[in-house]
Amino acid sequence: MATTKINLSAPIYGSDGTGIVPNNADERLEPAGELLSVVQQAFRRQLRKAGQQGDAMRAMFDIGEYGSVEFVGQMPVGYTHVRLDPDGRRDIRIYGHPSGKFFNSAAKFVPHVVFLLRLKVDPCECDLCGH
Numbered sequence: 001m002a003t004t005k006i007n008l009s010a011p012i013y014g015s016d017g018t019g020i021v022p023n024n025a026d027e028r029l030e031p032a033g034e035l036l037s038v039v040q041q042a043f044r045r046q047l048r049k050a051g052q053q054g055d056a057m058r059a060m061f062d063i064g065e066y067g068s069v070e071f072v073g074q075m076p077v078g079y080t081h082v083r084l085d086p087d088g089r090r091d092i093r094i095y096g097h098p099s100g101k102f103f104n105s106a107a108k109f110v111p112h113v114v115f116l117l118r119l120k121v122d123p124c125e126c127d128l129c130g131h
C-alpha cells in the first residue's frame with residue numbers, strides 16, 4: 001500500500017497563512033504537531049470517501065484505491081492551532097487565514113489545504129474563501 005508523503009510547510013506550496021493569532025481570553029496555543037495529525041486524519045477521511053468526492057480527491061493527488069497520505073514536516077506556514085476552553089469544552093480554532101477568520105475544525109481546514117497543495121490553480125472551496 002503506497003503512502004504519499006506531503007510536507008505542507010514546503011516553500012513550493014506558497015502558504016497564504018498570515019501568522020496572526022489574536023490574543024483572546026480562554027484561548028491557548030496547542031503543540032504544533034497536534035494539529036498536523038488531526039488535519040492528516042481529516043484529509044484521509046476525505047480521501048476514503050465513497051463516490052465522486054473521494055474519487056476526485058484521489059485523482060488530484062494521484063493516490064490509488066488503497067493508497068494513503070502522510071503529512072510530514074509542519075503545518076502550512078502561518079497557520080496556528082489554538083483551543084478555546086471557556087468552560088471545559090475544547091473547541092479547535094485554526095488561525096492564519098487571510099480573511100482574519102478562523103477554521104473551527106480540521107475538516108473545514110482541509111479544502112483550504114487542498115487549495116494550497118494544488119498551488120492555488122483552482123478556486124478555493126473552503127468556507128472562509130467564500131466560494
Ligand SMILES: [Zn+2]
Pocket residue numbers: 111112115124125126127128129
Ligand atoms: Zn480557502
